[in-house]
Amino acid sequence: MMNKHFFAIFLGLAYSSLFVVGFIVNSAALWAFIAQRASWTDTHIYMFNLVIADSAFILFLPLRAYDAFFCLPKTTFCTFLLYIHFINMYASIMTTTAISVHRYLVIRFPLQARSWRKKKEAAFAVCLVIWILLVTVCVMFRKENYPDKLWTCYERCKDRPLKPLVMGIMVSLGFTTPLVVIVFCSSQIICILSKVDNISEEKKSIVDMVTANMVVFIVCYTPINVGFLVNYFNVLPLNWQFEQIPEHIYLRIAEWIAATNCCFDSISYYFLLKQFYS
Template sequence: MSTHIAMNTTGNQTLSCHMDIFEGVAYAPVFLVGLVLNIVALSVFFAKRATWTGTHIYMLNLSVADCALILFLPFRIYDSFLCLSNLNLCSILISIHYINMYASIFTVTAISIHRYVAVKFPFQTRAWHSKKGARVVCGAVWIIVLAISIMFSIANSPSQLSSCFERRENISLGWLVVLGVLGYLAPLFIMLFCSILIILVLLKKKNEDTTSDKNIVGIVTANLIVFVICFTPIHVGYLLMYLGDNYILHGVWLVCKWITSTNCFLDSISYYFLLKE
């Protein structure tokens, strides 16, 4: 339920302020569940610090990305009920949302490649699946994501916002292509390729069906499922909002963004399989 309640003016910018109870109620459990699960995950990770592997580094990186979103959600909930009028802060909050999303996308893609290389070439590629190699990859992920966030900060400057989390205009076709191809389709195809090959390699080990192999299949499958559930809707939403904007499409867009935010606790499925291993 969305109810218009005021008009706030900041500098030369006028923004529409409205109360959206649905968004506030929907994001509240995501914040609470995500906060609890990520606190537990981080405490367990650091408790087992002496036995970390490269995969732990990737998962820690994923948890950090999730925490970035979780810290952003209270502002989103507050805006749903009382409205934020600081547009500079709003631009930062929008950037944080995309930092989480694309840091998660690129990290789970790196995990898939890491798993494939580790399973297919366990002895020849030790440098890749070492902790040092994982740190280098995670560092590269954050450089790419921060570059994207800077560009998003420019694209979502205060002059481009009609309310704290709403743009006056839809994203451009160029951004749509970049985000759709490089931010979604390419990682999805890489994950599918790696996941299928990993499962095929493990299926050939008929007489060596170990618990570790089952955990590898579990974490690969979990990452792929979370990826498809969380990140497919919002990229479809980009396309729908570009093609047209009306009340129904806007509602679909809000639901798509909410689904994306659930990755901050659905990633705990991956943590579960990792810690079992």
């Protein structure tokens, strides 16, 4: 069994490295988007919202690393950190879903997309609704992560699982539905563009970007949601050493894998900004 002190150091270093890389990547993306704000399209608005979600997530990663090394005390500040963590993670998921739907509609119905005059306003409204929805859900279920339900600052007690409604929202609405939408939209986009004769370099870039985004989404967010379900249904006896069981280790690693998405989103930024600066 993995030594818990070694595993804590490993997690601390992993989150520290992720913070450094994520901070550099997202700072560069944020600067690039702001620099070309006069030429923003509806796609830029969605992408900027993704940058904001990822950047806010990254800013709190040093505390996650510190907790791995030294263990933060269980206070209401931990509740705040947990909700910041999940709000920004699900903001990223929902924004990625909105971007996938937007790309599909533009490619599937190009004439109608060109005639729509309020695309920027619609994009801004979608992003605003995403944030309002997530904050509302967190306020409604704020007691679910109060200090008395926490085992450590970032972890719940094993014998105090989330309510079925909360788990259902997280796994079905927070992951499964976005996954189905993203896979459908991405597959349709790839299929439509692949059938085009003499496909241009721009369209090849779109296919590459869509494929990469879909793969990254599946790889980053599938493990943690599997971990949520396993952790929820497999309640072990209280006399087990919770911090040393494989299930616990898997969930901690899966959370880090999900966090790496804040760096992989740069794939979308690269393709979009490349078109602008080329």
